[in-house]
Amino acid sequence: MRTISVAHSPDADDIFMYYAIKFGWVSPKDAKFTNIAADIETLNQATIKGEYDICAISFALYPFVKEDYALLKTAVSFGDGYGPKLIKLKGKKLKRNFKVALSGEYTTNALLFKIAYPNARPVYMNFLEIEEAVLNGAVDAGVLIHESILTYDDKLEVEKEMWDIWQDLAGKDLPLPLGGMCLRRSLPLAHAINYENTLIKAVQVGNKNKALLSRMLIDEGLIRVDAQTLDKYLDLYANDDSVEMSDLQLKALDKLFELGFKHGFYENLLKSKEFLIPSEYEELRAQ
Helix, strand or coil: CEEEEEEECCCHHHHHHHHHHHCCCCCCCCEEEEEEECCHHHHHHHHHHCCCCEEEEEHHHHHHCCCCEEECCCCCEEECCCCCEEEEECCCCCCCCCEEEECCCCCHHHHHHHHHCCCCEEEECCHHHHHHHHHCCCCCEEEECCCHHHHCCCCEEEEEEHHHHHHHHHCCCCCEEEEEEEEECCCCHHHHHHHHHHHHHHHHHHHHCHHHHHHHHHHCCCCCCCHHHHHHHHHHHCCHHHCCCCHHHHHHHHHHHHHHHHCCCCCCCCCHHHHECCCHHHHHHHC
16 A cells, blocks of 8 residues: 655644544545645745655745645635735834745745735744744744734734735736645656645545544644634634645645746746646546
């Protein structure tokens, strides 16, 4: 039986979308999934090195790994009226060249931030360290991601919502693409389709059994927040829109790639549909 490595971040939505497999509710055909949890920038860097078969990534990374990895349609996180937050100490005035903590060079929030604030001075750190770095003055501001957007200290305030930056750059009608998953291209296509379908089913099953799965995750000590915060966070990032990317989400992803290309971060302009796994192959083969 083939063993397939699946890497995801330790934040609540990634864990939630994967753990229907971990708990044995969903299994791939003729394969065994092993999971690895690491912060998103560690996963971005690991994908550049080709370390995992299937890996969660920031969408902004994808143009750098498109030759080796295909995009998956499932386990995606988009913001719709919300997203990462640029925070600072209350009352602090930011200069044009303020020092800011970002959760990684290849994260989507870093791409959008650098487009919106070209004179700022980014430093990169684990997303769990950003709030404290702002509180102790190591940086002037920081971009919070994951559950931190709901739980940050009362001494802090929001300077700018990344959602507002996205709307300014992309227009008013598109959701904010944040992260998804990719799969190694060297895997046989029939197997790749099977693995993607397994992950789609896992997200569907998790979403339909949200209360039970959430309780199990808390009981296992896998989540950093309380039950009420978890419910609120999953409503934002692990929901019906996470199961399979819609045409609107693909359009938003294309806009992200267009912005990165326009501002000189990417060498080529990508169209996301061209990099998805051709799942229609399975239907054609069955005819």
